Amino acid sequence: MKLSTLLASAALALGLAGGAYADAHGKTKVGFVFVGPVGDGGWTYEHNQGRLAVEKEFGDKVETVFVESVAEGPDSERVMTQMALDGADLIFTTSFGYMDPTINIAAKFPDVKFEHATGYKRADNVSTYSARFYEGRAIQGHIAGKMTKSNVIGYIGSFPIPEVIRGINSAYIHAKKVNPDVEFKIVWAYTWFDPAKEADAAKVLIEQGADVILQHTDSTAPQAAAQEAGNVITFGQASDMAQYAPMPRVSSIIDNWAPYYIARTKAVMDGTWTSTDTWDGIGAGMVGIGEITDAVPAEVKEEALALKASIADGSYHPFTGPLKKQDGSDFLAEGETADDGTLAGMNFYVEGITGDIPN
Amino acid sequence: MDLSSINPVLFVAGFLVAATPLIFAALGELVAEKSGVLNLGVEGMMIIGAICGFATAVETGSPLLGFAAAAVGGAALSLLFAFLTQITLANQVASGLALTLFGLGFSALLGQSYVGVKPPRLAEVNFGPLHDIPVLGPILFSHDIVLYFGFALVVVVWAVLKYTRAGLILRAVGESHDAAHALGFRVVRIRTLAIMFGGACAGLGGAYISLIRVPQWTEGMTAGVGWIALALVVFASWKPWRLLLGAYLFGGITQLQLNLQGAGVAIPVEYLAMSPYIITILVLVVLSADKSAAPASLGRTFHASS
Numbered sequence: 001m002k003l004s005t006l007l008a009s010a011a012l013a014l015g016l017a018g019g020a021y022a023d024a025h026g027k028t029k030v031g032f033v034f035v036g037p038v039g040d041g042g043w044t045y046e047h048n049q050g051r052l053a054v055e056k057e058f059g060d061k062v063e064t065v066f067v068e069s070v071a072e073g074p075d076s077e078r079v080m081t082q083m084a085l086d087g088a089d090l091i092f093t094t095s096f097g098y099m100d101p102t103i104n105i106a107a108k109f110p111d112v113k114f115e116h117a118t119g120y121k122r123a124d125n126v127s128t129y130s131a132r133f134y135e136g137r138a139i140q141g142h143i144a145g146k147m148t149k150s151n152v153i154g155y156i157g158s159f160p161i162p163e164v165i166r167g168i169n170s171a172y173i174h175a176k177k178v179n180p181d182v183e184f185k186i187v188w189a190y191t192w193f194d195p196a197k198e199a200d201a202a203k204v205l206i207e208q209g210a211d212v213i214l215q216h217t218d219s220t221a222p223q224a225a226a227q228e229a230g231n232v233i234t235f236g237q238a239s240d241m242a243q244y245a246p247m248p249r250v251s252s253i254i255d256n257w258a259p260y261y262i263a264r265t266k267a268v269m270d271g272t273w274t275s276t277d278t279w280d281g282i283g284a285g286m287v288g289i290g291e292i293t294d295a296v297p298a299e300v301k302e303e304a305l306a307l308k309a310s311i312a313d314g315s316y317h318p319f320t321g322p323l324k325k326q327d328g329s330d331f332l333a334e335g336e337t338a339d340d341g342t343l344a345g346m347n348f349y350v351e352g353i354t355g356d357i358p359n
Numbered sequence: 360m361d362l363s364s365i366n367p368v369l370f371v372a373g374f375l376v377a378a379t380p381l382i383f384a385a386l387g388e389l390v391a392e393k394s395g396v397l398n399l400g401v402e403g404m405m406i407i408g409a410i411c412g413f414a415t416a417v418e419t420g421s422p423l424l425g426f427a428a429a430a431v432g433g434a435a436l437s438l439l440f441a442f443l444t445q446i447t448l449a450n451q452v453a454s455g456l457a458l459t460l461f462g463l464g465f466s467a468l469l470g471q472s473y474v475g476v477k478p479p480r481l482a483e484v485n486f487g488p489l490h491d492i493p494v495l496g497p498i499l500f501s502h503d504i505v506l507y508f509g510f511a512l513v514v515v516v517w518a519v520l521k522y523t524r525a526g527l528i529l530r531a532v533g534e535s536h537d538a539a540h541a542l543g544f545r546v547v548r549i550r551t552l553a554i555m556f557g558g559a560c561a562g563l564g565g566a567y568i569s570l571i572r573v574p575q576w577t578e579g580m581t582a583g584v585g586w587i588a589l590a591l592v593v594f595a596s597w598k599p600w601r602l603l604l605g606a607y608l609f610g611g612i613t614q615l616q617l618n619l620q621g622a623g624v625a626i627p628v629e630y631l632a633m634s635p636y637i638i639t640i641l642v643l644v645v646l647s648a649d650k651s652a653a654p655a656s657l658g659r660t661f662h663a664s665s
Contacts, residue, residue, distance in 0.1 A: 036579070037467065037577075037578035037579040038578070039467055039470070039471075039474060039577065039578035039579075040577060040578060040579075041474060041475065041577060069579060154621070160628075185621045185622075185623070186620070187617055187620040187621050188620060188628045188632065190628075190632045191582070193579070193582065194582040194583070195568075195573050195575070195577045195580040195582065196377075196380075196568050196572055196573060196580070196581075196582060196584065197582070197613075199572060199573045200373070200377060200572075200613065200614065200617055201617050203373060204373070204614065204617040204618050204621050205621055207365075207366055207369045207370075207373070207618075208364045208365065208366075208618070208621045208622065209364060219577050219580070220475070220575060220577060221573045221575060221577065221580075223575075224477075224573050224574055224575040225573070227477070228574070243474075243475030243476075244475070354623050355623045356625070356627070356628075358627060358628035358629050359627070359629065
């Protein structure tokens with residue numbers, strides 16, 4: 001008796017779900033998996049802006065859903081599965097740690113398209129996309145090297161993955177170029193989003209003499225800590241963080257995902273979606289540089305803008321030789337630039353950075 | 360490696376601050392659990408306290424009013440839990456989890472217009488000449504009033520639980536609610552008060568993060584402190600002093616590992632990063648080798664008819 005009731009209700013539920021599916025068929029459903037809350041003021045905030053831009057662009061023809069604060073790892077598979085079962089046509093998974101889960105779930109739902117941010121594993125229905133944040137890091141490094149008085153620059157890392165290491169290297173190369181005495185202190189927070197821990201890390205770095213804080217974590221907490229401390233400058237990460245301008249935030253790297261999200265949604269609608277690997281930078285507009293405030297001397301600002309222009313038009317590559325690796329071995333010869341494969345898998349520091357990269 | 364770049368005075372002062380939210384939240388939960396109630400909503404009550412305190416401090420310009428509002432906010436949310444578990448006899452684990460989810464969502468809604476706002480600063484307590492004592496001055500006498508209040512609260516809770524009739528009644532309710540009921544104690548009322556105390560403390564802890572430790576409002580900013588507080592209560596085997604020790608250990612090692620990383624110590628970062636959890640648990644487990652156990656009625660539903 002009980003079993004039959006259960007079966008009947010399950011059948012009913014399936015029928016209803018099927019009905020809803022048919023109803024929504026005219027609409028393209030786009031799902032987003034976020035690693036932090038949409039109000040983090042940084043990374044996830046900008047992805048959500050991209051989602052809103054998709055809604056604005058396509059209006060009634062599209063339906064977006066998102067789940068925020070999804071832990072990297074197995075829990076994200078559950079979220080993706082649910083989205084796919086709910087009829088999503090396209091799912092953006094917006095953190096590095098979703099890479100294997102995305103591949104696993106994509107294999108189970110061959111008709112659903114997946115887009116994984118900052119990863120390197122692709123499949124027939126999995127694209128990857130990322131932005132060349134290291135181009136922005138070069139500009140930050142330049143400003144940081146010019147601005148530091150203590151010659152100690154603090155860097156809050158999240159996880160030791162190629163994207164973060166690339167950013168550290170790029171910032172270091174350009175800080176060193178304008179200030180040979182500069183030293184980087186790197187602290188790994190092992191989190192993308194934990195305001196209290198990020199603030200603690202910033203405070204520790206400041207206590208240890210850093211007067212510039214670069215962050216590769218998602219919240220604005222390090223900005224608040226720097227503001228408390230006074231004479232410390234910071235850079236907005238992933239989002240403009242303009243509420244902390246003109247001091248401590250003197251500039252920022254802004255991720256602009258909207259054009260990409262709109263283009264990919266359009267491709268699904270038109271049936272032209274194919275698995276691709278997109279990696280755009282300042283030139284294509286995926287990476288923006290936030291306004292450089294008056295806290296930066298005019299000539300430094302000019303140099304920074306010139307650097308930005310040369311990166312944007314392709315005349316300068318932030319990883320241009322001669323460069324050596326941390327262990328002293330050769331990385332790039334005079335005039336040689338790093339290819340994308342090397343950059344994508346970067347797992348070493350350049351010469352001059354102290355400390356080891358955690359495994 | 361350059362250990363000289365670590366300033367021990369700033370380090371100790373820093374970890375006292377880092378431990379304070381944990382002390383408040385865990386202490387509140389300890390009292391609730393001593394009365395036999397398992398409230399898994401600590402994280403939710405903390406984040407509600409964080410935004411209530413932040414919003415009030417910004418609107419009134421007074422951080423102390425902010426802390427008061429945080430306590431009220433946390434207690435108000437805990438009343439919802441008290442209603443569900445004490446009046447409607449709902450499952451405590453499920454209600455607590457729901458409270459956390461609700462608190463996280465509701466605080467995000469309340470906090471919409473406070474993102475990027477700078478809160479007023481709570482001044483340090485003026486200890487006069489004490490502050491000028493070398494080393495000890497900056498470590499012990501350079502904090503805000505709420506940090507000292509947190510320490511005092513541990514002493515008060517310990518004394519009340521151990522030496523007063525009120526504490527005895529609270530423990531009796533937590534050990535055997537049927538016996539306590541038979542003796543004429545109002546189990547539901549006592550538990551409701553304990554839950555509210557827990558909520559108020561969690562709220563204070565949350566506000567300490569948003570007003571002092573970070574200081575800013577960001578969605579979800581407690582980021583798991585409530586869960587650590589819950590674990591701490593168990594590992595401290597429901598004893599206030601051990602809880603204090605555990606909180607300082609956890610806060611201290613968290614700060615220490617950041618400092619060591621900054622100084623470039625040659626210990627793999629992975630070990631440093633996990634050390635606060637492991638060492639705190641180890642020390643407290645060793646300490647709890649005696650016969651102290653959970654309150655016997657912990658998590659059990661009480662109704663006078665049973």
